[in-house]
Amino acid sequence: MKKINGKNLAYFLDNETVPKPKIEKPKQILVALAGNPNCGKTSLFNKLVGANQRVGNWAGVTVERFEGSTFHRDYLIKIIDLPGTYSLTTYSPEEIVARNFIVEEKPDVVINVVDSTNLERNFFLTTQLIDIQANLIVALNMMDEVEDKKTQIDIGHLENLLGIHTIPTSAVKGTGIEELLDHVVDLYTNKIVTKHNKLVFSDLSEHFIERISEILKTDEELSAKYVPRWLAIKLLVNDKDIYGLIHGRPIWIKIHQILEEAIRRVKIEQNTDPEMLLKEERHSFIRGAIRETVKFKPKIKRTTTEIIDSLLINRITGLPIFALFMWLIFQVTFRLGEMPMNLIENLFTALSNFIVQIIPEGIGRSILVDGVIAGVGGVLVFLPNIMILFLSLSFLEGTGYMARAAFVIDKVMHKFGLHGKSFIPMITGFGCSVPAFMATRTLKSESDRITTLLVIPFMSCGAKFPVYVLVAGTFFDQNSAGNVLFGIYLLGVVIALISARLMKSILFKDISEPFVMELPPYRMPTFKTLMFQMWFRASQYLRKAGTIILFVSVLIWVASNFPKSESVEKLYITKIENVKQNVNLSDEQKLQKITKLESKKNSLQLENSAVGIAGKFIEPIVRPLGFDWKLGLSIVTGIAAKEIIVSTMGTLYSLGSDSGNTDALREKLLASDKYNKAVAISFLVFILLYIPCFAASIVFHREAGSWKWTAFYAVYTMSVAWLISFVAYNIAGLFLL
Amino acid sequence: MVTRLIYCSNNEKVVIEDVAAGNGAIENLKELGIYPKDEVFITKNIESKGPIHIKKNEKNVVIGRKLAEKVLVNSFLEQVLPLSQIKIGDKVEVVKMNSDGEIRYRLLDMGLIKGVMLKMIRTAPLGDPIEVEMSGFNLTLRLNEAKSILVKPVEIEKNKRKKFSIFS
Ligand SMILES: Nc1nc2c(ncn2[C@@H]2O[C@H](COP(=O)(O)OP(=O)(O)OP(=O)(O)O)[C@@H](O)[C@H]2O)c(=O)[nH]1
Numbered sequence: 038m039k040k041i042n043g044k045n046l047a048y049f050l051d052n053e054t055v056p057k058p059k060i061e062k063p064k065q066i067l068v069a070l071a072g073n074p075n076c077g078k079t080s081l082f083n084k085l086v087g088a089n090q091r092v093g094n095w096a097g098v099t100v101e102r103f104e105g106s107t108f109h110r111d112y113l114i115k116i117i118d119l120p121g122t123y124s125l126t127t128y129s130p131e132e133i134v135a136r137n138f139i140v141e142e143k144p145d146v147v148i149n150v151v152d153s154t155n156l157e158r159n160f161f162l163t164t165q166l167i168d169i170q171a172n173l174i175v176a177l178n179m180m181d182e183v184e185d186k187k188t189q190i191d192i193g194h195l196e197n198l199l200g201i202h203t204i205p206t207s208a209v210k211g212t213g214i215e216e217l218l219d220h221v222v223d224l225y226t227n228k229i230v231t232k233h234n235k236l237v238f239s240d241l242s243e244h245f246i247e248r249i250s251e252i253l254k255t256d257e258e259l260s261a262k263y264v265p266r267w268l269a270i271k272l273l274v275n276d277k278d279i280y281g282l283i284h285g286r287p288i289w290i291k292i293h294q295i296l297e298e299a300i301r302r303v304k305i306e307q308n309t310d311p312e313m314l315l316k317e318e319r320h321s322f323i324r325g326a327i328r329e330t331v332k333f334k335p336k337i338k339r340t341t342t343e344i345i346d347s348l349l350i351n352r353i354t355g356l357p358i359f360a361l362f363m364w365l366i367f368q369v370t371f372r373l374g375e376m377p378m379n380l381i382e383n384l385f386t387a388l389s390n391f392i393v394q395i396i397p398e399g400i401g402r403s404i405l406v407d408g409v410i411a412g413v414g415g416v417l418v419f420l421p422n423i424m425i426l427f428l429s430l431s432f433l434e435g436t437g438y439m440a441r442a443a444f445v446i447d448k449v450m451h452k453f454g455l456h457g458k459s460f461i462p463m464i465t466g467f468g469c470s471v472p473a474f475m476a477t478r479t480l481k482s483e484s485d486r487i488t489t490l491l492v493i494p495f496m497s498c499g500a501k502f503p504v505y506v507l508v509a510g511t512f513f514d515q516n517s518a519g520n521v522l523f524g525i526y527l528l529g530v531v532i533a534l535i536s537a538r539l540m541k542s543i544l545f546k547d548i549s550e551p552f553v554m555e556l557p558p559y560r561m562p563t564f565k566t567l568m569f570q571m572w573f574r575a576s577q578y579l580r581k582a583g584t585i586i587l588f589v590s591v592l593i594w595v596a597s598n599f600p601k602s603e604s605v606e607k608l609y610i611t612k613i614e615n616v617k618q619n620v621n622l623s624d625e626q627k628l629q630k631i632t633k634l635e636s637k638k639n640s641l642q643l644e645n646s647a648v649g650i651a652g653k654f655i656e657p658i659v660r661p662l663g664f665d666w667k668l669g670l671s672i673v674t675g676i677a678a679k680e681i682i683v684s685t686m687g688t689l690y691s692l693g694s695d696s697g698n699t700d701a702l703r704e705k706l707l708a709s710d711k712y713n714k715a716v717a718i719s720f721l722v723f724i725l726l727y728i729p730c731f732a733a734s735i736v737f738h739r740e741a742g743s744w745k746w747t748a749f750y751a752v753y754t755m756s757v758a759w760l761i762s763f764v765a766y767n768i769a770g771l772f773l774l
Numbered sequence: 775m776v777t778r779l780i781y782c783s784n785n786e787k788v789v790i791e792d793v794a795a796g797n798g799a800i801e802n803l804k805e806l807g808i809y810p811k812d813e814v815f816i817t818k819n820i821e822s823k824g825p826i827h828i829k830k831n832e833k834n835v836v837i838g839r840k841l842a843e844k845v846l847v848n849s850f851l852e853q854v855l856p857l858s859q860i861k862i863g864d865k866v867e868v869v870k871m872n873s874d875g876e877i878r879y880r881l882l883d884m885g886l887i888k889g890v891m892l893k894m895i896r897t898a899p900l901g902d903p904i905e906v907e908m909s910g911f912n913l914t915l916r917l918n919e920a921k922s923i924l925v926k927p928v929e930i931e932k933n934k935r936k937k938f939s940i941f942s
Contacts, residue, residue: 124883128876155910158885316882317889346896355899444914448900451916551877551919552903553884556912 066114066225072150073159074121075557077178080208082118095134109218125165127278139171146221147171153183160323168267170233173201174220180205187334195330200232238318245299256288274312342558350441359445370426371468377421385414412590416583419471424575426472431570435562453534454541459489466496470733474740484545488537490741494729494754495533497526500679504724511703512717529725581739586732593677596647609638639688662762663716678730719766727758777927779845781853786816788847794932795844806835858920860894863931867891872922
């Protein structure tokens with residue numbers, strides 16, 4: 038064992054345990070689950086509370102807050118699943134959330150979930166929880182794996198060393214759950230106690246911890262709320278938050294002097310700084326404690342994880358296998374997702390048809406059918422994609438391949454300032470931005486997540502494809518149309534990567550995100566967890582985004598139908614009547630004429646509507662790009678949904694909005710002298726780069742978490758689209774006319 | 775201690791021990807006039823790039839980096855070098871961590887401190903990041919981040935032919 042100052046370190050010293058009085062307490066227990074990432078905390082949480090859980094966000098940060106409850110021995114046990122952290126410093130939002138909850142909210146019991154196959158790293162957090170004097174229970178999770186490995190853990194001895202009740206559990210097998218809950222109730226009712234042992238550092242460190250604690254104790258307000266010893270340790274390790282807490286107080290002057298002295302003496306005696314010294318000592322306690330309590334069986338064979346890794350991420354097959362998995366995810370999400378999507382669409386069409394039959398024509402029916410039902414359908418069509426994607430992502434996360442995928446591709450992504458984990462959201466963007474935005478959740482750091490969110494719009498989504506086909510197919514011959522399409526997709530990727538680079542070097546200039554990451558052993562996630570994750574994302578989308586999407590789609594419907602011009606309406610109704618009365622026409626001819634008149638009417642009404650006015654209003658802005666008001670208006674409606682662009686053009690050219698009419702639409706476009714190849718290119722570029730549909734934008738806002746970013750996103754995509762289209766129009770004008 | 779030629783520093787005297795590779799590499803070395811048990815003097819070894827210049831009996835020999843990586847020597851000094859330069863399979867002990875900012879905290883919290891043993895497991899297919907094994911778990915970090923972790927090699931992977939050589 039490590040010796041400091043010539044003396045062996047004691048691990049833990051018993052504090053005097055004062056027996057607490059047995060008092061009647063309310064039969065409600067607030068429990069927090071704390072633990073490292075990948076320790077099986079989520080699985081254990083699910084086992085403890087079942088489906089009885091709610092999700093929210095921690096105030097001020099985009100970290101999810103899971104909360105659930107269960108009954109045990111007449112007690113209502115409310116459990117908060119804290120985010121997984123390696124430590125309780127304040128470097129990441131996760132750590133701040135976890136620490137503040139334990140320190141400020143003071144839960145009745147804290148269950149520290151520990152991956153028993155990896156005690157050395159996990160106990161680092163445990164010892165910090167001991168410093169805070171949380172009312173602790175340790176759950177030695179993954180015990181099944183420990184047994185498989187034939188490692189022996191002397192739990193009794195461990196309990197003595199830590200002074201904490203320690204319960205072996207397996208979240209996968211479901212063992213130890215009852216016992217854990219028993220201990221929670223017993224601890225709460227003071228049947229058993231946590232000893233509040235403390236971790237004793239070297240004499241040198243203790244000297245300063247003691248002196249600072251003594252001064253802290255004189256500040257009554259502070260010491261009533263926090264454990265002075267913990268504050269002292271945190272001050273010695275340069276914790277910014279604790280510094281902020283104390284440095285405005287009168288006692289700071291004295292503490293400051295001691296801290297300076299500590300830095301000097303630690304430098305002289307140990308040639309390091311107090312922060313490093315304390316951390317090293319903490320680690321050496323842990324190593325000592327483990328040496329005393331755990332007997333490892335020497336490993337002879339390669340572990341399963343090593344074998345799988347040697348196949349999946351080696352130098353030769355690593356990239357192809359990665360590409361294969363990514364391709365699979367994409368195909369499954371969007372190809373397999375197509376079937377339920379069509380089903381949903383058909384269902385809603387059938388529903389509208391049904392309503393059209395039973396309710397007489399009028400504004401009410403129109404609102405119901407074209408506004409509400411179309412809106413609900415528009416929300417639901419995204420569901421299959423979201424569910425399948427998140428099923429795949431949870432599977433990758435749960436098995437441990439996700440971290441490896443990031444490992445394999447990080448070099449490329451890092452070149453553009455992105456993280457290896459940005460890859461999946463970005464390729465998902467080729468399918469649809471909605472699930473792509475949601476997939477950025479896997480990125481832990483704010484700057485990586487925001488950058489990825491901001492570049493996803495440039496990955497051309499599936500709904501834009503029909504527009505490309507229409508425009509490219511109309512203005513280019515068969516051979517070059519393919520090249521134009523390819524060029525458009527490529528341009529999107531290039532713009533995305535350049536944007537990422539720019540943002541990282543301008544918006545997040547001083548933030549360097551480390552890649553330091555654990556590659557967890559391969560494990561099989563449970564079916565239940567996967568299902569839960571999938572359902573959870575789906576329901577979140579429905580509740581948080583779906584309602585707003587629905588609301589906005591009704592709004593857009595209104596905007597594209599009102600105000601109606603009465604004179605136009607009257608004029609065309611009389612015209613139609615005239616056709617009907619005309620005895621010289623056959624029925625077939627009548628029908629043709631009427632359809633034509635209807636289309637003309639719709640086109641004029643769209644022109645008169647709020648959306649039409651907006652389209653005309655922006656004409657001067659899109660003029661330099663070669664667009665007339667009709668293209669401008671198509672772009673405006675495309676903000677609602679990219680699928681609408683083609684049908685809007687149909688309406689504007691009085692062809693009716695059926696998509697079957699594309700041939701006629703092509704003729705109209707070609708016939709117009711305002712359009713040429715340069716305009717076509719410019720239009721394609723604009724459609725590629727401008728703001729995604731509002732459903733996606735709403736999801737963006739949810740994920741980015743602030744109006745500031747949503748505003749930036751709108752302005753950025755719009756200006757990039759305008760600028761690049763402008764350049765493309767002028768260059769194309771030189772070569773293609 | 776047996777170590778790799780590339781880990782040794784300028785002006786160091788070492789004894790050639792072995793070659794951790796197939797016969798081809800041994801032949802190459804022989805062609806250069808270097809044999810096991812030769813005592814050589816390192817005249818130029820620039821960090822992580824370029825060939826290595828050594829002197830044997832006052833004769834200058836230049837060994838290409840790739841070959842030098844496989845040459846094992848007996849050295850009497852202790853080598854300290856950045857983790858980013860360690861070859862796959864080698865075990866090292868952390869001597870000092872010079873990282874700054876967030877990464878420093880992350881590494882410290884994960885237990886990467888002085889005295890900890892690491893084993894280099896692999897590099898990603900594109901050469902960056904790297905994967906190292908710590909006690910009980912595996913960690914990845916970028917080469918750039920590994921640069922500020924100083925380590926000393928303690929055990930060199932000697933297998934001449936690894937079983938799954940194409941796979942690592
Ligand atoms: N063998 C075994 N596997 C487990 C146990 N508990 C969890 N796992 C598996 O470990 C993996 C990670 O579990 P999670 O519950 O997602 O871990 P977590 O701590 O919530 O991880 P984060 O969400 O990253 O914080 C999953 O594949 C689980 O199925 C256990 O007790 N034994």
